[in-house]
Amino acid sequence: MSSGDSSSGGFGGFLASIPSGRWSKWIVVAIWIAIVAAISPFAAQLGDVETNDGTGFLPSGAESVEVNELLEQFENGDTVPAVIVYEREGGLTESDFEAIEADQDRLREAFSDDVVGDLNESETGEAAIFSLDISGNFDRIEEEIPVVRDIVQGADGLNVFVSGQAGFSYDAIQVFGGINVTLLIASAIVVTILLLIIYRSPFVWIVPLLVVGFANQSATAMIYGMVTQLGLTATGQNNGILAILIFGVGTDYALLIIARYREELRNFKDDHVAMFHALRRAGPAILASGGTTILGLLCLLLADLNSTSGLGPIGAAGIFSAFVAMLTLLPAILVITGRRIFWPFVPQFGETVAQSGRSIWDRIGTWVAGKPRPIWIGASIALLIMVGGMLALGDDLTQEESFRGNPESLQGQEIIGQNFSAGSSAPTIIVANAQAFEEVQETAAATEGVDQAFPQGEAGELVSFGVVLNSRPESDEAFATIERLRDNLGELSGANALVGGPDATQLDTANANARDRLVVTPTVLAVVFVILVILLRGVVAPVLMVGTTILSFHAALGVVALFFTQVLGYSGISDYVILLAFVFLITLGIDYNIFLMSRVREETARHDTITATRRGLTATGGVITSAGVVLGATFLVVGVLPLVELLQLGIIVAFGVILETTIVRSIVLPAMVMDLGDRVWWPGKPLRESGESATTGD
Incomplete structure (x- = not known):
């Protein structure tokens, strides 16, 4: 050949x-x-078939999804509100209201009369808002929000922001685009x-x-x-x-x-x-x-x-x-x-x-071989201390925390929260049977946390309501109100009332993330463990490999949670980020253990397990560490984007990979293997005893 x-x-x-x-x-x-x-x-053409609107993130079968589907039966049911926010410190002036009226006229000319809402002035007199219903299609939002922002530009101390669901969606599109x-x-x-x-x-x-x-x-x-x-x-x-x-x-x-x-x-x-x-x-x-x-x-x-x-x-x-x-x-x-x-x-x-004693990895291997048990116990305790940081995990990020910058939609939301019902920018939506119209409206309006409930439209035997909450969008209080609404409306016989809208969507998403974490996490561990058992023809080594990788993941999560919540002041880390970080670190982090243990097993053809481990560490130490640095650095690249969730994901994975390649793969796992000796291959045997041929050129 x-x-x-x-x-x-x-x-x-x-x-x-x-x-x-x-x-x-x-x-x-x-x-x-x-x-x-x-x-x-x-x-x-992949970018042309991407799904960057809400349906790409929604949990299948969720109540908020059903509401979105039913809204298609209503006239203008596929619209979302852009909330135009005006604010002047010290109070709006007569000329400000003239400018606002002129903006409304220009918007009616650009769109139509029936999509421009009435002006609502705050009690303080410092802010005023009105809504503009535009298509919920993300392509239309990307086209129309710039038009709106061009029309409603403030001047001479009058600040204007385009916020609401449409404004927030546009700002998110600019990131993902x-x-x-x-x-x-x-x-x-x-x-x-x-x-x-x-x-x-x-x-x-x-x-x-x-x-x-x-x-x-x-x-x-x-x-x-x-x-x-x-x-x-x-x-x-x-x-x-x-x-x-x-x-x-x-x-x-x-x-x-x-x-x-x-x-x-x-x-x-x-x-x-x-x-x-x-x-x-x-x-x-x-x-x-x-x-x-x-x-x-x-x-x-x-x-x-x-x-x-x-x-x-x-x-x-x-x-x-x-x-x-x-x-x-x-x-x-x-x-x-x-x-x-x-x-x-x-x-x-x-x-x-370089021969033995001259390589840094050979020196590390020799040091670990000297006292393997105290070393792996000490290193594991240090990692467990890092795990303690998970007590600071906190809750999901709020809407205001989603971006590292301060986009216009969030600036507008802040003004709304200071001067109006905080939920004015993102009304909750109820769809119910028309025959239960009065019961549904009365029940919704009487629910704790609801500021007002008003009818929006009818479509055959269905009726829709807009519901303004008195809590900040995507907050724990808003989610609690959504749950109370669903519970209260669910008790109305024959109403078949469903609750949707932005807050309901985020609640359904959070619940789905929590469920996905419980289901996917053990499945990934089981799959990885079975593969390792087949690869190494044993049980003990796979247990050590999976166990140490789990430990390094939780150590990384604990440190990053402390950093984001206690140092940077964020609310926490979401189940979505935790799940993806877990999957990436388990499946990618275990790679480094595979590379090491495959070489160690190869070396057992000619050496005892302790010597084979030292030689395997010496042979793979440099390249695996370099690989870990490359992988960690590439995940940190997501830091160029203004999305906090992606930044959290990148830092957790990057830090976890560094822990995996420098502490776990270099110290903890080799020390455990050396401590157990040939027993680490149980119920299999080292190559020198099993009769298998080794692929080694050494």
Whole structure:
């Protein structure tokens, strides 16, 4: 075979020989170019089929969803209010009211008479508001809110804000509209800088980045197909996370393959043979890692929330594209360019590397081997102290806390809250049977927390009401009022009253997130554990690997919760962020344990478990730490966006990955393995006792 001894490598050897072959490497590159050229037009259309309106995030079957569906039967039932807020410190003047009236006239000309509401002045005289009903379609909101803001511009101390549900939706659209491009560019810059630092070469960094680009195109095209053919929900936020996953995980896989390739270049003169052996040895761990991550992400399909369940196949497509590209296209390009790609630090055949006692990872391994039990107990206690920060988790973020900046809609909401019923900007909606009209209105108006309830329209046998709450939108008080409304209206016989609107939607979303966390979390753990048992042919090692990863996740969550609630003053961290952070850290964090333990098991063919662990740590320490830094840095890229939830997610995952690669994988897990010795493989045995052949070139 052209790649050395691939003929004796079985099916794994055959796969390794394809991208490392003298002629097949060119075929691999040609196939990838042809595929990406063919699918790129579809990838470019993903933004056109994104769902960034409320339905992309709503829990399926929720009461608020039913209300939205029933409202389609009403005239103008698909509209949402834009609330125009006027404010002057010291009180509005006569000229201010003339300007407001002129604004209303211009809005009637731009839209129509019946969509412009009456002016409502505050008791303090410092503020006035009126509503403008516009289409709830997000494309229309994106077109019409700029028109409204152009018309209603204040001057000479008169402040004007376009707020309400439509204003808030527009400000959110502006964030999600460019999220993919922003994250792609930021991720590429971060990864480029890190690869230049890691390899100290002006050339080699280009290859992983190029391959990641191919993987991103193929994943994006796959997702477009799933959206158009299978009805998958793809939101701008999820597609932005996809970019982070592909860049972070894809670069991690590239680092592992390149590190093993450089190692083998010192053992073999022929670049093709070196790559063949590198793939034979690194490939199984990457396949196991990719498979674990994919199956873990697919557990999100069990979620009720559409945006959460949609992230499962979206993330899985990204991981699949990343590891296929890294196991095929990356090796082919590296073999074509040859070892000179590493200039000026070109690995030479027969060259020796640092031996025992000279590597920092070897010194760490030697230190851990000296007193493994006290070390892992001490490190675990330190992590448990960090877990204590979870007492500061708090509640979900409020609407005002959603953005790191202060968009116009939130400024307007603040003025409304100071001068009117806080719920004026986002009325709750009730849809009920028309025959129960009076009962429904009286019951709603009498409910604690309701400021007023008024009829909005009729459609056949249905009637709708607007309900203004006296509490701030998306607050605990507003949610409690929604629950009281549902309970009280549910007692009316024959009314079939349903409660919807912005606050009800957020309550249903929060409930769905809590439910999803309870269902998805244990499922992910079970799936990952079973895969590890199959991979390592034992039970004890998987228990340690999963247990330490769970510990590092909760430690990261505790520290970040303290930082956001006690230092930055936010209300807390939502179940949505906690669930995604858990899934990412368990499925991605376990990868580093897989890379370490796969190498340790490989080393047991010639060494006892303690020595094998030290050698495995020495061999993988540098590359795994580098991979962790890359993955953590790419997740921090979400910090370029003004969304606090994404920032929280990025920091939790980044900090968790750093804990995983520096404390857990470097100290806690190796110490536990050394403490248990050969018992860690129970009920299996080390390779030297099991009779299995080891894939080691050492």
